[in-house]
Amino acid sequence: MEYDPKKAIKILDSLQLHSSIISSEQAALLFFKKGEVYYVNDFYLESIIEHKKAYNLFVEQKDEYNKTRSLITLSAANLRFENFEKAQEYALEALHTAESLGDERMLGKANNQLFQLHFILEDYSKALQYIQKAEEIFAYEKDTVSKIAIKSNEAAIYLKQKKYNKALKIYQESLKLGQNIKAPQTIVKILNNIGFIYIETKEYPSAIQFLEGAIQLNKNINAINAAPYKGLGYVYFLNKDVNKSIVNYKQSLTIYKQNKNIPEQIQVLDKLITLAIQDKNSEEALNYQIERDQLQVELQAIEKEKLLGFATVKYQVKEKEIELLYQQQTNQRNKWLFGSLLITLSLLLILLGAYLYITKLKAANRASKLEQNLLRVQMNPHFIFNTLAAIQNITLEEDYIKSSNYIAKFSKLIRQNFDYVRKEEITLEEEINMILNYIETQQLRFDDSFQYILNLGENCDTKSLKVPPMLLQPFVENAIEYGLKGKKMEGILELNIFKEKNQLCFEIKDNGVGRSNYSKQHRKSKALHATDVFMERLKLRKKAEEKTFQIEDLYNSEKQPIGTKITFKIKIT
Structure with missing residues (x-):
C-alpha cells in the first residue's frame, strides 16, 4: 500500500483536535510523530517546530528516552539548514542522555549525527572518531541497514582522504552485509562508490563491472540515477572506447536534463564535445558546443543577477530616458513635414508622452528608492558592525564551531x-x-x-x-x-x-x-x-x-x- 504523508498528517491533526480527552503523554507522542512525518518528507522547518513541542513535553514528563529521539531529529533538521551550532547542541545533549540511559542504539545514532556535522565541516579526523564509536556500538546489533549506513559513512571519510584501499575494504564489507537484506537503493550507492574507487585506482575492468551492476539494479527497482552512466562514460573515455563512452555520457545527460542539473550537464557536454572531435563528427561537436555555451550563459546569468542588483534598476530607468529623448527628436523632425496645422497636435502628443513617461519614471524611481530603503533598513551598519564584533569575540575564545556557524549564518543573512x-x-x-x-x-x-x-x-x-x-x-x-x-x-x-x-x-x-x-x-x-x-x-x-x-x-x-x-x-x- 502506498504511503500518503498528507493523509498521515490529517489523521494526526484530527487526533490533536481532541486534545482535551488525550493525556499529556499522548499529546507529546503526537507531536513527535508529526515531526517525524514532516522530516522524512523534507519539511524540515515544520519538523523542527513539532519536535520542539514534543521535546518540551518529554522534559516535563521526564521521558528521557523519547526526549533523546526528538533531539536526534532536531539535530538532523537543523543540519539541513546549515545551523551547525544548534545541530551540535542537540546532538551532544542526545549523546549525554543516551549515555545516562545506557541505550546503545540511541548512543549510536547520536554519534552518527555528530559524524554528519563534522563531515560537513570537513573535520574528517573528528568525524572518523564519532563514526567508529557508532560502529563499535552497532557491532552486536541485528539492524543490518544501520550497520551498512555506518560503514558507508566511514568509507566516505577514507574517500575524501584518498585512502582508497581502506575505503574499498569497508565498501566490500557493506556489500556483503547488504546481500542478506532487501535494501536495493543502499546497494546501488555502494556499487557506485566502489566503481568510483576503481576508476581512481585505474582498475577499469572492475570499475565497469560495479557501475554496470549499479545500472542493472536501478532498472530492477525502476530508479533513475545518472552517476553510474557518467562513471562508465569516463571509464570508456580513459580506455579510448569512443562509441561506448558517447552512449553512456548521452544517457547521463538525459537524466541530468530531467533533474535540471546545469553544472553536471556542462561537465558531460565537455566530454561529449571532445569525443565528437575524436570521432571526427564536427557537426555533432558543434551542436554540443552550442548547447554547452547556452547552459554556461544560463549559469552565468544566475550569478550575474546577484551581482547586478540595484544596478539593473538604474539601467532600466536610464534606458527609458534614452527612449524618451529619441521620441522627442523624432517628433521635432516630423513637425516640419506635417505643416502648421499638425504642429499643435504634435506638441500635444509630445506633452502627453512626456507626462506619461514622467509618471512611469516616477513610479520606477519610487520602486528603486523603495528597494534601496528596504535594504538600508534591513542591513543597517550598526547591526553589521555589532554582529562582526560578536563573531570576533567568539573567534578569540577559540570556539571554532560556534564562530563558523555564525559566520555562515551572517553571510547567509546578507545573501x-x-x-x-x-x-x-x-x-x-x-x-x-x-x-x-x-x-x-x-x-x-x-x-x-x-x-x-x-x-x-x-x-x-x-x-x-x-x-x-x-x-x-x-x-x-x-x-x-x-x-x-x-x-x-x-x-x-x-x-x-x-x-x-x-x-x-x-x-x-x-x-x-x-x-x-x-x-x-x-x-x-x-x-x-x-x-x-x-x-x-x-x-x-x-x-x-x-x-x-x-x-x-x-x-x-x-x-x-x-x-x-x-x-x-x-x-x-
Missing part, C-alpha cells in the same frame, strides 16, 4: 537580503528561514538575553504560500532594539503566523519595556523609519492590506507597559 530584495514574492518557508536566521544572529549580539517562540498555523503550507519578501524583519528588529534590549529580566519574542480564509495573518509580540518607556529615555530619530517603508510596500500592492496594520501597547492590570504587539494581514490566492 538572503540581496537575493530577495528585488523579488515580488518568496515562499513563506524562505521568509521564515530568513527571519529565524536574523533572530539567532541578534541572539549572538545580545548573548542570548532573550528567547523566541514561533507558532505556525496547522493550515499553513510554507512551501506553497507566497509572501512579499522581508515583511517581518523590520518589526522583529524594533522589538529587539526598542523593547527587549532595555529589558532587565529575560525577554521573549513571539511570532504567530496563521491563515484566516484568504488572508495570511502575522503577529509579532514582545514583553519588552514598551514604546512609552522607550520614548521617554531616547530622543526620536530622524532616520528612515522601517514602518514607513513597510506601509509603502503594502500600498504598492493595491490590495488595501495597509489598513490591517496595527500597533498595540500592552499593559498589565496596574497599567504598567509590558510590551508591544504588531499585527497585519496580507491577501493570498
Whole structure:
C-alpha cells in the first residue's frame, strides 16, 4: 500500500483536535510523530517546530528516552539548514542522555549525527572518531541497514582522504552485509562508490563491472540515477572506447536534463564535445558546443543577477530616458513635414508622452528608492558592525564551531537580503528561514538575553504560500532594539503566523519595556523609519492590506507597559 504523508498528517491533526480527552503523554507522542512525518518528507522547518513541542513535553514528563529521539531529529533538521551550532547542541545533549540511559542504539545514532556535522565541516579526523564509536556500538546489533549506513559513512571519510584501499575494504564489507537484506537503493550507492574507487585506482575492468551492476539494479527497482552512466562514460573515455563512452555520457545527460542539473550537464557536454572531435563528427561537436555555451550563459546569468542588483534598476530607468529623448527628436523632425496645422497636435502628443513617461519614471524611481530603503533598513551598519564584533569575540575564545556557524549564518543573512530584495514574492518557508536566521544572529549580539517562540498555523503550507519578501524583519528588529534590549529580566519574542480564509495573518509580540518607556529615555530619530517603508510596500500592492496594520501597547492590570504587539494581514490566492 502506498504511503500518503498528507493523509498521515490529517489523521494526526484530527487526533490533536481532541486534545482535551488525550493525556499529556499522548499529546507529546503526537507531536513527535508529526515531526517525524514532516522530516522524512523534507519539511524540515515544520519538523523542527513539532519536535520542539514534543521535546518540551518529554522534559516535563521526564521521558528521557523519547526526549533523546526528538533531539536526534532536531539535530538532523537543523543540519539541513546549515545551523551547525544548534545541530551540535542537540546532538551532544542526545549523546549525554543516551549515555545516562545506557541505550546503545540511541548512543549510536547520536554519534552518527555528530559524524554528519563534522563531515560537513570537513573535520574528517573528528568525524572518523564519532563514526567508529557508532560502529563499535552497532557491532552486536541485528539492524543490518544501520550497520551498512555506518560503514558507508566511514568509507566516505577514507574517500575524501584518498585512502582508497581502506575505503574499498569497508565498501566490500557493506556489500556483503547488504546481500542478506532487501535494501536495493543502499546497494546501488555502494556499487557506485566502489566503481568510483576503481576508476581512481585505474582498475577499469572492475570499475565497469560495479557501475554496470549499479545500472542493472536501478532498472530492477525502476530508479533513475545518472552517476553510474557518467562513471562508465569516463571509464570508456580513459580506455579510448569512443562509441561506448558517447552512449553512456548521452544517457547521463538525459537524466541530468530531467533533474535540471546545469553544472553536471556542462561537465558531460565537455566530454561529449571532445569525443565528437575524436570521432571526427564536427557537426555533432558543434551542436554540443552550442548547447554547452547556452547552459554556461544560463549559469552565468544566475550569478550575474546577484551581482547586478540595484544596478539593473538604474539601467532600466536610464534606458527609458534614452527612449524618451529619441521620441522627442523624432517628433521635432516630423513637425516640419506635417505643416502648421499638425504642429499643435504634435506638441500635444509630445506633452502627453512626456507626462506619461514622467509618471512611469516616477513610479520606477519610487520602486528603486523603495528597494534601496528596504535594504538600508534591513542591513543597517550598526547591526553589521555589532554582529562582526560578536563573531570576533567568539573567534578569540577559540570556539571554532560556534564562530563558523555564525559566520555562515551572517553571510547567509546578507545573501538572503540581496537575493530577495528585488523579488515580488518568496515562499513563506524562505521568509521564515530568513527571519529565524536574523533572530539567532541578534541572539549572538545580545548573548542570548532573550528567547523566541514561533507558532505556525496547522493550515499553513510554507512551501506553497507566497509572501512579499522581508515583511517581518523590520518589526522583529524594533522589538529587539526598542523593547527587549532595555529589558532587565529575560525577554521573549513571539511570532504567530496563521491563515484566516484568504488572508495570511502575522503577529509579532514582545514583553519588552514598551514604546512609552522607550520614548521617554531616547530622543526620536530622524532616520528612515522601517514602518514607513513597510506601509509603502503594502500600498504598492493595491490590495488595501495597509489598513490591517496595527500597533498595540500592552499593559498589565496596574497599567504598567509590558510590551508591544504588531499585527497585519496580507491577501493570498
